[in-house]
Amino acid sequence: MKHYIGIDLGGTNIAAGIVSEAGSIISACSDRTDAAKQFEQLVSDISDTAYKALSISGLTISDVTAVGMGTPSCIDPKTGLLVNANNLNWRNVPLVSELQKHFPVPVFVQNDAACAALGEALTGAAAGYENxxxxxxxxxxxxxxxxxxxxxxxxxxxxxxxxxxxxxxxxxxxxxxxxxxxxxxxxxxxxxxxxxxxxxxxxxxxxxxxxxxxxxxxxxxxxxxxxxxxxxxxxxxxxxxxxxxxxxxxxxxxxxxxxxxxxxxxxxxxxxxxxxxxxxxxxxxxxxxxxxxxxxxxxxxxxxxxxxxxxxxxxxx
Ligand SMILES: [Zn+2]
Structure with a gap:
């Protein structure tokens, strides 16, 4: 069975979970977002939270197929650049490549509201709907x-x-x-x-x-x-x-x-x-x-x- 790491980065909290191929959460962990930290340090905190969730699940990174993250901002899907996140003071930061330093698997980033919609559409309120x-x-x-x-x-x-x-x-x-x-x-x-x-x-x-x-x-x-x-x-x-x-x-x-x-x-x-x-x-x-x-x-x-x-x-x- 394939497993994925899902990370929800908010202005006050980092939440991470290990998610099965079918969309159920196997383990989860959350930490405070320290928005005052430098970009690289905060990405390192995000990675720590994700690895904590992984350790709770009893799995290792070799069991993980890919990492996906949602952030309250605009992402350029072609370049992986995060264009602007006001509440984190991030502007044009190379989010995907920085995350990639911590995870030896493909990393994907999306807007957080779009991620929540996908979660609800696939496994929540609108499970079974195509659109x-x-x-x-x-x-x-x-x-x-x-x-x-x-x-x-x-x-x-x-x-x-x-x-x-x-x-x-x-x-x-x-x-x-x-x-x-x-x-x-x-x-x-x-x-x-x-x-x-x-x-x-x-x-x-x-x-x-x-x-x-x-x-x-x-x-x-x-x-x-x-x-x-x-x-x-x-x-x-x-x-x-x-x-x-x-x-x-x-x-x-x-x-x-x-x-x-x-x-x-x-x-x-x-x-x-x-x-x-x-x-x-x-x-x-x-x-x-x-x-x-x-x-x-x-x-x-x-x-x-x-x-x-x-x-x-x-x-x-
Ligand atoms: Zn407006």
Whole structure:
């Protein structure tokens, strides 16, 4: 049986696992990411975490077919250069060749959201589907497009970024420098900003009490919790958030016609309270939905494991 090392590098954590050919995690290990370290030192830490996971599994590097890693950044698949990772202060670093110094097997690197999508599509929420799109609703909006069980990257290092497709002409400013991106409306950050603004305007809203009167303590769960208790201000904030989410996703569905759209990230924990209204709105606003329906809209299932599994499975796909 073939084995792969899957590494999920985040701004705060390095997670590594030994993954079977079928996509199950045999052993895993995680360490803190010290973003202040030099590039070569941090790659050495990544390698240490991977070898720890390997030792827990009882296997050795000679049992490993390839190493796959996901990073929160853009990778040029032709050169192995990592173009830019803001949270690690990496710019144009030779990531694949540096990793290759530690592993005597082929090394592959991909965007982390694309890896998570591959993990969910092959062994998680969308197992059994050939084509799926995953959207991660967190600080930003991450995305991964899976076509015929492989990551679709387009033709250059920036890959496919659903979060930075345009939702509103000249709309809200986005972290990327553009205006009106989907991410500026559908991220958890956007929901929190809207909830703060609405709570400030409406002092009687339950959301004020739920953040202890300190609007800086607002999080993405509070508007949902208040809405579940019938708070009108929160219902309006959540309703508008789901409207924006549906508008952005309807374009993605019309472009790619995936069999499933997987929703991940912290907000996906709202489950059917989010997905039920989202399906209804998508049905209303998506091209030809009355004739052909809409894809399955499902919550991600693997949590943090998706990144490790997908990172490893990119070596197979
Ligand atoms: Zn943007």
């Amino acid at each position: 799926a799109v995953m959207i991660t609703l967190g600080t930003g909006v991450g995305s991964g497009i899976i076509m015929h069980r492989r990551i679709y990257n387009g033709c250059d290092s920036m890959g496919a970024e659903v979060g930075h497709t345009k939702l509103v002409h000249n709309g809200r400013p986005c972290t990327c420098g553009q205006m009106g991106c989907f991410e500026a409306y559908a991220s958890a950050t956007a929901l929190i900003a809207q909830a703060r603004e609405a709570a400030q305007k409406e002092p009687s809203s339950l959301m004020n009490g739920m953040c202890g009167g300190e609007l800086m303590k607002m999080n993405a769960k509070i508007p949902f919790d208040a809405a579940k208790q019938g708070d009108n201000t929160a219902l309006e904030v959540v309703g508008q958030y789901i409207d924006y989410l549906a508008s952005g996703l309807s374009s993605v569905i019309t472009l790619f016609r995936p069999q499933a759209v997987i929703i991940g990230g912290g907000i996906s924990a709202e489950g059917e309270y989010l997905l039920g209204p989202l399906r209804k709105k998508l049905y209303r606003c998506t091209f030809a939905a009355e004739q052909i329906g809409i894809p399955d809209i499902i919550a991600a299932k693997l949590g943090n494991d998706a990144g490790i599994v997908g990172a490893a499975m990119q070596c197979v796909a």
